[in-house]
Amino acid sequence: IGRDKSVLRFLAHEAEDIQYSACSQDADPDTIVERFNNAAERARTALCCRGAIRRLEDVPDVYSLNAGAISYILPDLIPRGAVVLLTGSPGVGKSSLALKLVIACALGREFLGRQCERIKCLYLDKENPLTLVQQRTDVFAGGPIPELPIWGGWLPDEPPMVEDPRLLRWATEHQLLIVFDSLVRFHIADENSASEMRNVMAHLRRLADAGATV
Numbered sequence: 155i156g157r158d159k160s161v162l163r164f165l166a167h168e169a170e171d172i173q174y175s176a177c178s179q180d181a182d183p184d185t186i187v188e189r190f191n192n193a194a195e196r197a198r199t200a201l202c203c204r205g206a207i208r209r210l211e212d213v214p215d216v217y218s219l220n221a222g223a224i225s226y227i228l229p230d231l232i233p234r235g236a237v238v239l240l241t242g243s244p245g246v247g248k249s250s251l252a253l254k255l256v257i258a259c260a261l262g263r264e265f266l267g268r269q270c271e272r273i274k275c276l277y278l279d280k281e282n283p284l285t286l287v288q289q290r291t292d293v294f295a296g297g298p299i300p301e302l303p304i305w306g307g308w309l310p311d312e313p314p315m316v317e318d319p320r321l322l323r324w325a326t327e328h329q330l331l332i333v334f335d336s337l338v339r340f341h342i343a344d345e346n347s348a349s350e351m352r353n354v355m356a357h358l359r360r361l362a363d364a365g366a367t368v
Contacts (some may be wrong), residue, residue: 260302280339325366
């Protein structure tokens with residue numbers, strides 16, 4: 155109870171300071187948003203101590219936890235709530251394959267001879283130009299797909315990075331399939347550094363824990 159009240163007090167003070175800063179004449183929206191994100195991250199970190207295991211006896215039996223059976227969006231290939239990485243050399247067709255997959259999931263069609271579960275999807279594209287995305291969508295689906303929002307770098311508001319709080323909120327609200335094309339463009343970590351990539355994967359895992367499939 156004390157910890158929770160402390161977090162609430164911290165958020166109240168931060169919100170008051172942020173409100174004061176936002177109303178100043180020289181307020182910078184990017185700085186204000188960054189303060190919001192930092193405050194939320196600090197609060198989440200503090201609340202992670204809930205249910206902390208302090209004794210050996212506190213570790214629960216895995217069979218006492220309700221995990222449920224593994225379910226698949228794409229049978230035997232993409233489990234619901236998983237983080238799946240599609241890899242390959244440049245130019246071999248990863249983007250085409252990913253787009254065809256997400257179209258099949260958005261429309262509830264077959265993909266690679268398997269019936270996809272129909273699911274709400276979000277395709278985030280920092281890799282391909284608008285003309286190419288439209289051309290591929292015409293080929294794979296025959297035209298626009300209202301059920302599939304494709305958010306690309308051609309919009310004034312660019313696709314969000316992996317840590318963007320909007321993605322976490324949508325993952326919780328819609329249990330959606332999120333595709334990042336390509337992952338390297340959605341973070342600033344060194345992909346050859348295991349410690350830096352651990353933070354990136356933590357954000358992706360958080361989306362999956364909230365209900366998304368990534």
